Amino acid sequence: MSTSAVWNGKIFDGTWRPGGAGTLDVTAPATGEVVSTVGAASVDDLDRAVDKATTAQAAWAALPYTERAAVMSKAAALLSEEPERLTRWLVPESGSGQGKASFEAGLVTSELAEAAGLASQPYGQVLRSRKPRLSIGRHVPVGVVGVISPFNFPAILSMRSVAPALALGNAVILKPDPRTPIAGGLALAALLAEAGLPDGLLHVLPAGADVGAALVAHPGVPCISFTGSTAAGRKIGEAAAPLLKKVHLELGGNxxxxxxxxxxxxxxxxxxxxxxxxxxxxxxxxxxxxxxxxxxxxxxxxxxxxxxxxxxxxxxxxxxxxxxxxxxxxxxxxxxxxxxxxxxxxxxxxxxxxxxxxxxxxxxxxxxxxxxxxxxxxxxxxxxxxxxxxxxxxxxxxxxxxxxxxxxxxxxxxxxxxxxxxxxxxxxxxxxNDQTVDDEAVAPFGGTKASGTGGHFGSSVNLDTFCDLQWVTMQADIERYPF
Structure with missing residues (x-):
C-alpha cells in the first residue's frame, strides 16, 4: 500500500500533520505487536478542524452534484481495485478474520458507490399551497457532521456516515476508536484524498473520550452520528440535548x-x-x-x-x-x-x-x-x-x-x-430465513428502543439524517396585507 506511511505519527485535516496530544500506538490484539504509530489529536486540534471544515463546507456544497459524485465514484473504484488498502489493516488492527475483512472492504466500496448515487437523488418536492405560489420542501446540508465510530467494523461503521454526509455537501470530523484509528479513519482519509476530495472537508482525529466529548459539545458541529454502546449513547444524548443538536445514535443490541x-x-x-x-x-x-x-x-x-x-x-x-x-x-x-x-x-x-x-x-x-x-x-x-x-x-x-x-x-x-x-x-x-447480522448500503438501517434513536443510515434515508429540511416559497408579486 503506497500510502501506508503517510499517517505515521500524524492526524489528518486535509493534510497530514502531527497531533497536539503526541502519538498513539496501534497494537494488534492477536500478538500485542505495535503495527503502527499515529498522531493523537487534542481538543485544540478539534477547534482548528471545526474552523477549517466550516470554511471548506460552503464551497463544497455550492459545487455541482456531479463533482461530489465523482469523488465518491473514484474512491469506490480505487478500493475495488485494491481492497488491501483496508484489509491489510483490518486483520491486525481489529483482529478481523480475513473473510470478515474482505467482506467489510466490500461494504465500504458499496457505501461509496451508493453515496455517489445519493448526490444525484432528488433532494426535495414541490408542495401544494393555498396561495398562488411555488412551494418547495428541500433538503440542505447541515454543515459539519461529527462522526464517532467503534472498533468492531471500524471501516464501514465510519464510512456509512462519512460518505453520504460528504456526498450531500457536508464537511465531516471523524473521531475513530483509538484502538482502530487506521482502518476506522486514516486509511479512509488517504483513500478519499487520492480520489480528489478537496482540502478541509474530512478531518480524522484519533483520540480518546475527551476529544469525543468536546466534539459532541462543540457549537460549530450541529449534527453528531455515533455508533457504539447504549451506555455511551445515553451519555452523548444527554450531553447534546441542551445544545438541540441533530443526534443519530446507533447503539447496542441483544x-x-x-x-x-x-x-x-x-x-x-x-x-x-x-x-x-x-x-x-x-x-x-x-x-x-x-x-x-x-x-x-x-x-x-x-x-x-x-x-x-x-x-x-x-x-x-x-x-x-x-x-x-x-x-x-x-x-x-x-x-x-x-x-x-x-x-x-x-x-x-x-x-x-x-x-x-x-x-x-x-x-x-x-x-x-x-x-x-x-x-x-x-x-x-x-x-x-x-x-x-x-x-x-x-x-x-x-x-x-x-x-x-x-x-x-x-x-x-x-x-x-x-x-x-x-x-x-x-x-x-x-x-x-436468515440470522441477525446484515447490512446493505441501499437499505435503511437503525434500531428502536435502547438500540438507537435519530435518523437511519442507507440510501435516500441519508437525506433526512445528514440534511435539514427547508421550506421555500416564491410568488411573482409581493403579497399585499391589510396593515
Missing part, C-alpha cells in the same frame, strides 16, 4: 434468533453459528439469544455445539483461522464473567467457555434462564445462549420484553407465516 417449530434444524444451526460467532461476536447485530422450541432444543443445541467446537480460532493473519481475538483484556473479562455467571445461574456449558490470551473459544450455553446475564445483557463475544419456548406467542413476548430492538432473525419453513409475525415484533430489522 438480538433474538427465533427458530420456529417447522425450521430445518441443520440449516438453523448453521445460521445460528454465523450469527453468534462471526468476528468473535463483536457485532451489534450478533445473534445474542437463540429461541428454540422446547422439543427441538436438544437437537439444535447439539448441532450448534458441534459447529462451535470445529471453528478454528487464532491469529487472523493465518487464513486458516476463521476467528481472531477479542479486542482487549477488559472485553474478554466481561465476556467470561457473563458466561461463568450464567452457568452458575443454571445454564449448561455445551461448548467453549475457555480462552488463551485474547482468543475466546466459540461458546454454546444451553437451557439459559431468562434472568441470567447471558440472556439479558449484550455480551459482545462469541457466545450463543439458547433458551426454550412453548408457544409462538411466548416467543414473541420474550423478544419484545428486551430493552433492545435492533435486529431479529426468524427461521422457518413457512416464510409468509414469519412475515405475519414481523408485524408483532419491535425491531429495526427482521430477517426471515
Amino acid at each position: 438480538n433474538a434468533l427465533l427458530v420456529l417449530p417447522d425450521a430445518d434444524i441443520d440449516a438453523a444451526a448453521s445460521a445460528g453459528a454465523w450469527g453468534s460467532f462471526l468476528h468473535q461476536g463483536q457485532i451489534c447485530m450478533t445473534s445474542g439469544r437463540h429461541l428454540v422450541p422446547a422439543d427441538l432444543a436438544a437437537e439444535y443445541t447439539a448441532k450448534l455445539a458441534e459447529k462451535a467446537r470445529n471453528i478454528p480460532v487464532g491469529d487472523p493473519t493465518d487464513p486458516d483461522n476463521a476467528l481472531g481475538p477479542i479486542i482487549d483484556e477488559n472485553q474478554l473479562k466481561k465476556v467470561d464473567e457473563i458466561v461463568q455467571a450464567s452457568v452458575l445461574a443454571g445454564a449448561s456449558l455445551e461448548a467453549g467457555g475457555t480462552y488463551q490470551a485474547l482468543f475466546y473459544r466459540p461458546t454454546v450455553l444451553g437451557n439459559v434462564p431468562k434472568d441470567s446475564p447471558a440472556f439479558t445483557q449484550e455480551i459482545f463475544g462469541p457466545v450463543a445462549p439458547i433458551t426454550t419456548y412453548e408457544t409462538i406467542d411466548e416467543a414473541i413476548d420474550i423478544i419484545n420484553a428486551s430493552e433492545y430492538g435492533l435486529s431479529v432473525g426468524i427461521l422457518t419453513g413457512n416464510p409468509y407465516r414469519a412475515f405475519e409475525l414481523a408485524d408483532r415484533i419491535r425491531s429495526g430489522a427482521v430477517h426471515i
Whole structure:
C-alpha cells in the first residue's frame, strides 16, 4: 500500500500533520505487536478542524452534484481495485478474520458507490399551497457532521456516515476508536484524498473520550452520528440535548434468533453459528439469544455445539483461522464473567467457555434462564445462549420484553407465516430465513428502543439524517396585507 506511511505519527485535516496530544500506538490484539504509530489529536486540534471544515463546507456544497459524485465514484473504484488498502489493516488492527475483512472492504466500496448515487437523488418536492405560489420542501446540508465510530467494523461503521454526509455537501470530523484509528479513519482519509476530495472537508482525529466529548459539545458541529454502546449513547444524548443538536445514535443490541417449530434444524444451526460467532461476536447485530422450541432444543443445541467446537480460532493473519481475538483484556473479562455467571445461574456449558490470551473459544450455553446475564445483557463475544419456548406467542413476548430492538432473525419453513409475525415484533430489522447480522448500503438501517434513536443510515434515508429540511416559497408579486 503506497500510502501506508503517510499517517505515521500524524492526524489528518486535509493534510497530514502531527497531533497536539503526541502519538498513539496501534497494537494488534492477536500478538500485542505495535503495527503502527499515529498522531493523537487534542481538543485544540478539534477547534482548528471545526474552523477549517466550516470554511471548506460552503464551497463544497455550492459545487455541482456531479463533482461530489465523482469523488465518491473514484474512491469506490480505487478500493475495488485494491481492497488491501483496508484489509491489510483490518486483520491486525481489529483482529478481523480475513473473510470478515474482505467482506467489510466490500461494504465500504458499496457505501461509496451508493453515496455517489445519493448526490444525484432528488433532494426535495414541490408542495401544494393555498396561495398562488411555488412551494418547495428541500433538503440542505447541515454543515459539519461529527462522526464517532467503534472498533468492531471500524471501516464501514465510519464510512456509512462519512460518505453520504460528504456526498450531500457536508464537511465531516471523524473521531475513530483509538484502538482502530487506521482502518476506522486514516486509511479512509488517504483513500478519499487520492480520489480528489478537496482540502478541509474530512478531518480524522484519533483520540480518546475527551476529544469525543468536546466534539459532541462543540457549537460549530450541529449534527453528531455515533455508533457504539447504549451506555455511551445515553451519555452523548444527554450531553447534546441542551445544545438541540441533530443526534443519530446507533447503539447496542441483544438480538433474538427465533427458530420456529417447522425450521430445518441443520440449516438453523448453521445460521445460528454465523450469527453468534462471526468476528468473535463483536457485532451489534450478533445473534445474542437463540429461541428454540422446547422439543427441538436438544437437537439444535447439539448441532450448534458441534459447529462451535470445529471453528478454528487464532491469529487472523493465518487464513486458516476463521476467528481472531477479542479486542482487549477488559472485553474478554466481561465476556467470561457473563458466561461463568450464567452457568452458575443454571445454564449448561455445551461448548467453549475457555480462552488463551485474547482468543475466546466459540461458546454454546444451553437451557439459559431468562434472568441470567447471558440472556439479558449484550455480551459482545462469541457466545450463543439458547433458551426454550412453548408457544409462538411466548416467543414473541420474550423478544419484545428486551430493552433492545435492533435486529431479529426468524427461521422457518413457512416464510409468509414469519412475515405475519414481523408485524408483532419491535425491531429495526427482521430477517426471515436468515440470522441477525446484515447490512446493505441501499437499505435503511437503525434500531428502536435502547438500540438507537435519530435518523437511519442507507440510501435516500441519508437525506433526512445528514440534511435539514427547508421550506421555500416564491410568488411573482409581493403579497399585499391589510396593515
